[in-house]
Amino acid sequence: MTAFARFDQQETWGQICWELRSVNHRYLDICIRLPDDCRRLEIKIREHIQQYLKRGKVDCTLYFQMNQNENVKLHINKTLAQQLCEATEEINKITGSSDLPNALDILRWPGVLETETVDVNTISETIIMVFQKALEQLIGHREREGAQLAGFIEQRCVAILDQVREISNELPMILQAQRERLETRLTELVEVNSERLEQEMIVLAQKMDIAEELDRIKTHIVEIRKILSENKVVGRRLDFLVQELHREANTLGAKSNHINTSHHAIELKVLIEQMREQTQNIE
Incomplete structure (x- = not known):
């Protein structure tokens, strides 16, 4: 969403310039400077922005420059100028001063000197039209980044x-290694009881059963790909x-009691975190 x-x-009366910036944000945050x-x-x-954008922090700035026309007439706000003179006389009575403001001092006072300006109502449609063109540019940049x-x-x-495929392929080997390790330990302690060994292996297999987590990870990936193929707002669903x-990867890591599975779980978390950082940039 950076664009x-x-x-x-x-x-004929001047120049309009719109600048639009967009950065990442979970929701739509609009700042307009006019x-x-x-x-x-x-x-x-x-x-107008809310019709086209759903996420991101969007800053919009309008630069508005009137043409400098040599024939522009200057108008003096005589009422304000008179009030300034009267106010100065009142202050002089209080302070005992006899200083009076000169003509330039009065002209510099905001609102005393007026120039002809363009009525915003007559150019509002033009301002909105130029804004629409700038917004189309911004959307185009966001779409290219989104792709x-x-x-x-x-x-x-x-x-x-x-990673899921490697875990699935290694799982039988890991279970066999665990069986052999358990059998060796039991042999050292007591005479091996095949029934007891099978019971222990069943318990161990249940604790290590990560097939459900692997299936859910594959299902989530299928759904992510489906969402990315849709031409609509997808950021929050992603x-x-x-x-x-991330939750499935955590569960997989918690169930792991073999170094290979632990390494795969860590790698999964790294990949998912990289994906998480980028999904926040997608509308």
Whole structure:
């Protein structure tokens, strides 16, 4: 969801420029910066973003520059200028001063000197139109990044299934090694009782039975691939499945009593964590 877009447009009365930035976030967090005269457009712009984006922290900034026209007329707010003069006289009476503000001091006061401006109502449609073009650029960047992330996640899916396959292939060998180890220990203590040995092996096999966890991991991978193929919002669903994958890997590691299985469980956790970091970037 990391992306940047900039789109500007020149009009007869000035220039509009929109800059949009998007970074990773679990939810949709919108920050809009507008000139004071354009504040009334914030709600409409926010609603516009919500139609297209569902996740990410999105910063939107509007740069608004009026053309410098030599024929622009300056207007003096005579009422405000008169009030400033009267206020100065009142202050002088209190302080006993006789200083009066000069003309430049009064002209520098905010609001005394006014220039002709463009009515925002007449250009609001243009502002929204330019924003839409910038938003399309941002969405395009996010979609390209999303495609790359989907490829990254697919690579991790393949690696996870490879680990599951290796565990499944090694499991009979591990059980046989455990049987031989248990038989040796029992031989050292007492005469081997085949019935007792089988009972112990059944208990051991039950404790080491990780087939259910391996099946669930494979099922989650199938669902992740299915979600990635859908053309809609998938980020939160992927978050949930990755959490489930992590839970199965933890259970597998807890059940393991062989070094090979423990190594595979650790590798699974590394791959799942890499996947988790990237699913947070997908809308």
